[in-house]
Amino acid sequence: MNPASDSDASGPARWETLGEKSLLTTRVFGVRSVRRRHPGRAAERDFVVIDPPDWVNVVALTPDRHLVLVRQFRFGINEFSLEVPGGVMEPGEDPVTTGLRELQEETGYTGTGARLLGSVHPNPAIQSNRCHLVLVEQAVRSAAMAWDHDEEIAVSTAPVDEVFQWARSGRITHSLVLNALLLFQPHWDGLRAGKSR
16 A cells, blocks of 8 residues: 555544635745544544645756755754755746756756656645755756845755765755755666666
8 A cells, every 4th residue: 555645444534624714825835724624533623734835956967977056044944054956836837947947046057858856745744835856967057047136055066975975964954955865866876887767
């Protein structure tokens, strides 16, 4: 059985949705209160759901097998964070299109062979959105950057194996970047073995 699918009778139940109301709308996300009922216990509760837009993170691999990285101040942790490039998707936009745009805007890099590595739920306990993880190969710095008003980004590259070591050692702590590296790992293993994927 797929562990993410609906379970059998001995597993957890799907709560019924009775109604919902908007609690807050910001420029970053919306917040809803959702009234749900457990089908077997007749228990009803209000649950808070955060509705951000979908996001994209980009693993950009250069011809010399480095990854493109960005370092920026993050307001949520009041600290600097080492990450892969990424950003917010426009409604209805394709993740690969978003990934290529965000890569260019944040770093000035463009590339070829862009494809979706996979998609994850950043925090399914309270968030409704997904983060799409895109691979771009043959990434070279060839375009002007176009940062958002509040962005200040230091762009660098590092060998792939060094970036994986930083992920294991705790130098990289952004969970969605760690997801991106996890999904990139099989592709990287294939490249090192001389196989195309």
